[in-house]
Amino acid sequence: MNEVLGVHDLRVAAGRQQLVRGVSFSVMEGERLALLGASGSGKSLTAESLLGTLHARLSRSGVVEFEGVDVTGTLPQDRAGMAAVFQATATALNPLMRVGRQFRLAGHEHRDAAETLVALDFDDPDRVLASYPMQLSGGQLQRVCLAMAVLRRPRILVADEPTSALDTVSQAEVVRALRAATGPGRAALLFITHDVALASGLCDRALVMHEGTIVADEDFTTLLGRTGDDYVSRLVAAARAMSGVDS
Numbered sequence: 001m002n003e004v005l006g007v008h009d010l011r012v013a014a015g016r017q018q019l020v021r022g023v024s025f026s027v028m029e030g031e032r033l034a035l036l037g038a039s040g041s042g043k044s045l046t047a048e049s050l051l052g053t054l055h056a057r058l059s060r061s062g063v064v065e066f067e068g069v070d071v072t073g074t075l076p077q078d079r080a081g082m083a084a085v086f087q088a089t090a091t092a093l094n095p096l097m098r099v100g101r102q103f104r105l106a107g108h109e110h111r112d113a114a115e116t117l118v119a120l121d122f123d124d125p126d127r128v129l130a131s132y133p134m135q136l137s138g139g140q141l142q143r144v145c146l147a148m149a150v151l152r153r154p155r156i157l158v159a160d161e162p163t164s165a166l167d168t169v170s171q172a173e174v175v176r177a178l179r180a181a182t183g184p185g186r187a188a189l190l191f192i193t194h195d196v197a198l199a200s201g202l203c204d205r206a207l208v209m210h211e212g213t214i215v216a217d218e219d220f221t222t223l224l225g226r227t228g229d230d231y232v233s234r235l236v237a238a239a240r241a242m243s244g245v246d247s
């Protein structure tokens with residue numbers, strides 16, 4: 001299996017404040033990898049560094065390689081092969097334009113858009129394409145954004161908290177769609193979330209971030225089997241308690 005993304009000693013700082021402190025990891029072709037961690041641990045700054053969208057006020061060092069090529073410092077639009085979806089779907093779509101027109105403006109034929117929507121579990125794609133964004137639910141909007149990302153045929157999809165604003169039924173729909181869009185023979189996935197239980201149902205391997213560093217990089221079976229008193233074990237125990245596995 002080939003490496004699709006390599007991150008080497010990534011550091012992000014705001015002035016003297018170190019926010020990401022030497023993060024290194026790799027994502028293999030078709031792999032689904034979770035990036036877990038509490039709020040403020042540095043997950044989004046890491047994602048922004050990969051995508052080239054880091055705020056200009058922040059300083060960055062380290063290397064990002066995409067399919068073996070150093071892309072550090074290139075513009076987001078020059079990172080073809082990477083796509084992303086975010087928590088805030090409202091800012092990703094134009095609220096005043098029908099969804100179908102937005103697909104067309106992005107260069108996608110009606111038929112391709114409809115087929116992709118069906119692959120992502122929509123049973124009436126024509127209705128979706130004829131709708132304005134506000135006529136769709138949060139989960140449907142996220143799957144529309146995912147369809148737009150998938151149509152770019154990415155080698156890796158970065159999904160930054162795509163389910164955090166959703167109810168549990170919509171979360172499950174989006175997770176199903178992410179599973180359909182990624183995996184062996186399709187795009188790799190970097191799924192960024194604080195929800196350990198949700199990530200364990202989708203991803204095979206997990207990175208755990210804490211205060212700007214990676215404190216665990218292991219498969220989910222190993223992660224969920226942790227019983228110690230360290231930060232990662234306590235995070236897993238809290239997730240188990242939340243999902244009712246311990247009760």
Ligand SMILES: Nc1ncnc2c1ncn2[C@@H]1O[C@H](COP(=O)(O)OP(=O)(O)OP(=O)(O)O)[C@@H](O)[C@H]1O
Pocket residue numbers: 014019037038039040041042043044045046055057058194
């Ligand atoms: N532009 C910025 N300038 C200064 N500090 C920032 C900036 N962006 C983020 N930070 C700080 O960097 C730290 C990491 O932020 P980041 O958004 O990466 O966390 P996160 O793990 O994604 O959290 P969340 O799950 O809440 O999105 C936080 O303390 C945040 O306040």
